Amino acid sequence: MKKLFTGNEAAARGAWEAGVKFAAAYPGTPSTEILENLALYKEVQTEWAPNEKVAVESVAGASIAGIRSLACMKHVGLNVAADPMFTFAYLGVNAGSVILTADEPGMFSSQNEQDNRHYARAANLPMFEPSDSQETKDMMVEAFDLSEKYDVPVLFRMTTRVDHSKSIVTCKPRKDVQDKPYEKNIPKYCPMPAFTGKMQEKLYKNLEKTKEFSNHCKWNYIEDNHKSLGIIASGVAFRYAKEVFGDNASYLKVGFSYPLPMDLIREFSQKVDTIYILEENDPIMETEIKAAGISCIGKDKFPRRGELLPERIRIAAFGKSKETIKPNTETIVGRPPALCAGCPHRGFFYELSKLKDTMIFSDIGCYTLGALAPYNATDACICMGASISGGHGVAQAFKIKNEKKHVISVIGDSTFFHSGITSLLDASYNKSSYLTVILDNRITGMTGHQQNPGSGYDLKGNKAPISDIEQICRAINIKNIRTVNPNHLDEMKDALEWGIHCEGPSVIITRWPCALKRLSTEDKEEFPGVFTQKYHVEMDKCIGCKRCIDTGCPALEFSRNQDGKMSITDSCVGCGVCSQVCPVNAIVKG
Amino acid sequence: METKNILLVGVGGQGTITAAKLLTCGLMASGYDVKMSEIHGMSQRGGSVSSQVRYGTDVQSPVIEAGTADIIVAFEKMEAMRYLNYLKQDGKVIVNDKEIWPMPVIIGKAEYHPDIIGELKKLADVTVIDASKLAIDLGNEKVTNVILLGAIIKAMGLDHIDWDQIIQDNVKEKFVELNQVAIRKGMDLV
Ligand code: SF4
Ligand code: SF4
Numbered sequence: 001m002k003k004l005f006t007g008n009e010a011a012a013r014g015a016w017e018a019g020v021k022f023a024a025a026y027p028g029t030p031s032t033e034i035l036e037n038l039a040l041y042k043e044v045q046t047e048w049a050p051n052e053k054v055a056v057e058s059v060a061g062a063s064i065a066g067i068r069s070l071a072c073m074k075h076v077g078l079n080v081a082a083d084p085m086f087t088f089a090y091l092g093v094n095a096g097s098v099i100l101t102a103d104e105p106g107m108f109s110s111q112n113e114q115d116n117r118h119y120a121r122a123a124n125l126p127m128f129e130p131s132d133s134q135e136t137k138d139m140m141v142e143a144f145d146l147s148e149k150y151d152v153p154v155l156f157r158m159t160t161r162v163d164h165s166k167s168i169v170t171c172k173p174r175k176d177v178q179d180k181p182y183e184k185n186i187p188k189y190c191p192m193p194a195f196t197g198k199m200q201e202k203l204y205k206n207l208e209k210t211k212e213f214s215n216h217c218k219w220n221y222i223e224d225n226h227k228s229l230g231i232i233a234s235g236v237a238f239r240y241a242k243e244v245f246g247d248n249a250s251y252l253k254v255g256f257s258y259p260l261p262m263d264l265i266r267e268f269s270q271k272v273d274t275i276y277i278l279e280e281n282d283p284i285m286e287t288e289i290k291a292a293g294i295s296c297i298g299k300d301k302f303p304r305r306g307e308l309l310p311e312r313i314r315i316a317a318f319g320k321s322k323e324t325i326k327p328n329t330e331t332i333v334g335r336p337p338a339l340c341a342g343c344p345h346r347g348f349f350y351e352l353s354k355l356k357d358t359m360i361f362s363d364i365g366c367y368t369l370g371a372l373a374p375y376n377a378t379d380a381c382i383c384m385g386a387s388i389s390g391g392h393g394v395a396q397a398f399k400i401k402n403e404k405k406h407v408i409s410v411i412g413d414s415t416f417f418h419s420g421i422t423s424l425l426d427a428s429y430n431k432s433s434y435l436t437v438i439l440d441n442r443i444t445g446m447t448g449h450q451q452n453p454g455s456g457y458d459l460k461g462n463k464a465p466i467s468d469i470e471q472i473c474r475a476i477n478i479k480n481i482r483t484v485n486p487n488h489l490d491e492m493k494d495a496l497e498w499g500i501h502c503e504g505p506s507v508i509i510t511r512w513p514c515a516l517k518r519l520s521t522e523d524k525e526e527f528p529g530v531f532t533q534k535y536h537v538e539m540d541k542c543i544g545c546k547r548c549i550d551t552g553c554p555a556l557e558f559s560r561n562q563d564g565k566m567s568i569t570d571s572c573v574g575c576g577v578c579s580q581v582c583p584v585n586a587i588v589k590g
Numbered sequence: 591m592e593t594k595n596i597l598l599v600g601v602g603g604q605g606t607i608t609a610a611k612l613l614t615c616g617l618m619a620s621g622y623d624v625k626m627s628e629i630h631g632m633s634q635r636g637g638s639v640s641s642q643v644r645y646g647t648d649v650q651s652p653v654i655e656a657g658t659a660d661i662i663v664a665f666e667k668m669e670a671m672r673y674l675n676y677l678k679q680d681g682k683v684i685v686n687d688k689e690i691w692p693m694p695v696i697i698g699k700a701e702y703h704p705d706i707i708g709e710l711k712k713l714a715d716v717t718v719i720d721a722s723k724l725a726i727d728l729g730n731e732k733v734t735n736v737i738l739l740g741a742i743i744k745a746m747g748l749d750h751i752d753w754d755q756i757i758q759d760n761v762k763e764k765f766v767e768l769n770q771v772a773i774r775k776g777m778d779l780v
Contacts, residue, residue: 002618004614004615004618004624004626108629132625132652160629161627161652161653164627164628164629165625165626165627165628165652165653166611166614166624166625166626166627166652167623167624167625167626167649167652168618168623168624236651236652239650239651239652240650240651240653242650242651243650243651243655244655309653309655310651310653310655311655311656311657314655321655321656321657322655322656322657322658323657323679324656324657324675324676324677325657325674325675325677325679325713325714326674326675326713327671327672327673327674327675327713328671328709328712328713330703331668331671331703331706331709332668332671332672333668333692333694333695333700333701333702333703334692334694334700335601335636335637335638335692335693336637336692336693336694337602337636337637338636338693340636372693373693373694373697373699374697546698549696549697549698552693552697554636554693554696556696557691557696558696558697558698559698560691
């Protein structure tokens, strides 16, 4: 049966075909849809985990207990999960286990461009790197077999272009994989000093064996064409290379990339005069191949940063791109992403950006956009959870330096559950004094609305217990807590004034659903009438002062009719924020 | 057969991805090898988006190289200009006569060029259609994308494929008929 699948759909299908029974992930672009798709197969228990570390740990547990299991995350997620992963490598598996990382060359929606192929080397784990959907599916099945054969969790590296591009996949039925019996085995599963030496020895031995596999598996192969140029390429870079060089070069396609197929690479190097290494981001293959004494050309010719797109390869190789038409750039205005019309973060940021003498530490989510115009609110942002712990560090430093600035951390609900709780615990335990604002929009907004421990539903859409953010804060000894509606600007402003002047750590929870969210029954009860009535501008009243524009709502347009007045487009969802800032009450409901 | 390249560009939320998906399904059903690529994430928040469809006998890269698109279909007119360097020398541009202001224009930091279409016409072979208005006439602005899809189909000579069936297989039942009308409307425009 042939299907048109994105790489993410193919990964889910592959895991299903491989007989996976348990899978866990934290959503993150570009990996999110893998678990969403796997959730559609009823044979698999799929779960959103609060974070990636937790996902890998539960997957390791399932493997030890005897069922095939998969953990998925975006590249930066693997940093969070690195702790359990390195030791899971020592333990090895019982039933097969795969850890999938979706990297992002080009950083379309990520904070960095780290190349997670390094993790395979660092943790001594085998790694697959598919180049399209068909390979993704087939390699996924093989990854589980390999994991069991060599008693090791297997890393699976995808990249955005593979995750999000669609191509044709031939599907197969699900394998009938027997569960493994669980047997207590302390020396295998308890990494205490008495046993870790043996574990490590086994890991290295098995890694040796995967070198054999690498040289002879069907994922690494030579395609003989011209002998003057040979190209070694992995992942989607192989597809790009074929596009640019076609039959004018020979290829060594690397699909199983750690350990590298060094015998095959040596054989290839005998066949061709010059070797180009095409790999996205870091010179990982290149370094290893050069270290083996094989001369090749890599990052000194081809770019290291960003995607290694066909035109970039062409320019690097031939000095020029194809003939292109030069657009009239003067007519083009940038289109930066913006908080949606009716986004509950806008009321908050509007008030926040008016506060003086602040240092604002943001987190990762839609609200990271608070750094852009018109708010320009954010001072810093690092990674999930860092807003609160970073804010703690800032507050401590200001105290030591005797600097009078208000420190404010900004974090979303899903991010708070991900790694904000421990950070807030840190602030409370170490008696920090600053304000944390938890933007509870009742869903994981940025990645496209995944449920989380606060939303009342699980990945499969079943009811789930709701973790109450306010109660969590109380339980870790936060005394100053207020919950507000961020669309009520007076309430928001008042809360901020209160929060920055509290003794000890304070928390404001803003509670209003994401403007794009499909409301749950609970939401409809809690927020009656939400998103039902639009607003409009009464033209005769509008004085064209543009003050409402500071709320940053994309539904507001200034002067489309050249009459110097405001208008509101159809994308308005009626949050009412703009109407509260209009000095002449020109913006009204209906 | 040489690989053909179709580039759909617009603003997040305009339905470029859905149109590209339907197109890709149709191409697969009629036996082509096909690859489609899109980038999402931050770009959904009102940013500029592009979907790329490549088809032929054996398609390698999922992305279109600059200077090789056979056709660019812009759901928003400024986006046509933004991606124009992707067009082949003798490629075609189909532009939806629709203006969506980016944040810098909304807040008065930049101006939306008054005659983008005129500028485009100086540079390439441009067909302008008012798909958004036609869609409203059909009763739902959301089918703008399917009208534009119809235009692509006609321009690329893909009308031998059974698009009614493709729509039936991929669109929610209550919208099937509307979409079938919309796609034909688009085909008639080119
Ligand atoms: S998706 Fe939701 S949270 Fe994100 S910007 Fe839009 S309204 Fe705000
Ligand atoms: S009420 Fe005002 S701020 Fe709210 S969505 Fe409508 S135009 Fe935007």
